[in-house]
Amino acid sequence: MTQPDAYRMVQRRARAAGIETKIGNHSLRATGITDYLKNNGTLEHAQTMANHSSPRTTKLYDRRSDEITLDEYEKVGI
Secondary structure: HHHHHHHHHHHHHHHOOOOOOOOOOOHHHHHHHHHHHHHHOOHHHHHHHHOOOHHHHHHHHOOOOOOHHHHHHHHOOO
């Protein structure tokens, strides 16, 4: 499967799921790596599965720090 074929498949699946946000192949890669790490996966194994030569590259796909929890919002004392 070529990269453009994979991109078109992702777009079709996103439309079918009602996702309006523009996503692509790297969105799915980031989701997979993030989910793996959230479930106690190791960075080293994520790096191997993603076929990255450097753990720094794999860390770029880790979106765990993007999530703001309810606990963080409750720190606002208004």
